[in-house]
Amino acid sequence: MRTAENGDVIKVDHVIYSHYGIYVREGWKESVIHYTDENSAGDFKRMISETSVKHFLNGAKREDISVVSFTGHVYSAEETVRRARSKLGKEGYNLVTNNCEHFAVWCKTGHQRSSQVKRGKSSLLMTCVGIFFMAICGRKVI
Secondary structure (H helix, E strand, O other): OOOOOOOOOOOOOOOOEEEEEEEEEOEEEEEEEEEEEEEOOOOOOEEEEEOOOOHHOOOOOOOHHEEEOOOOOOOOHHHHHHHHOOOOOOOOOOOOOHHHHHHHHHHHOOOOOOOOHHHHHHHHHHHHHHHHHHHHHOOOOO
């Protein structure tokens, strides 16, 4: 695993989800632009903020950070950070359609995508199909 560089999409895995953001390094100063629950005013609204790496980790260890790689077109580090900063203060978080992964991937590639949502939809679909087939085969479902 490589060390994060300015403009990289980074993620940290928590128990049931992964959190994504844009890593920013300017000289010795480093930060992460990501959706967070708390802003500087102390309000609990999900909005895009630039915070410390420690805040981004939310209890995870620094070595738990991984750099996300992409194939195809990606923006330069400077453009990725510019795109991320252009959304600072933006609200509108939605777990399915506009989460932290959607935001970070958009900053880097221009496309809003979330592999977590895609996997979640596939798992839900497979669970429903399994329950359906168990039901029509006469097996007790619950």
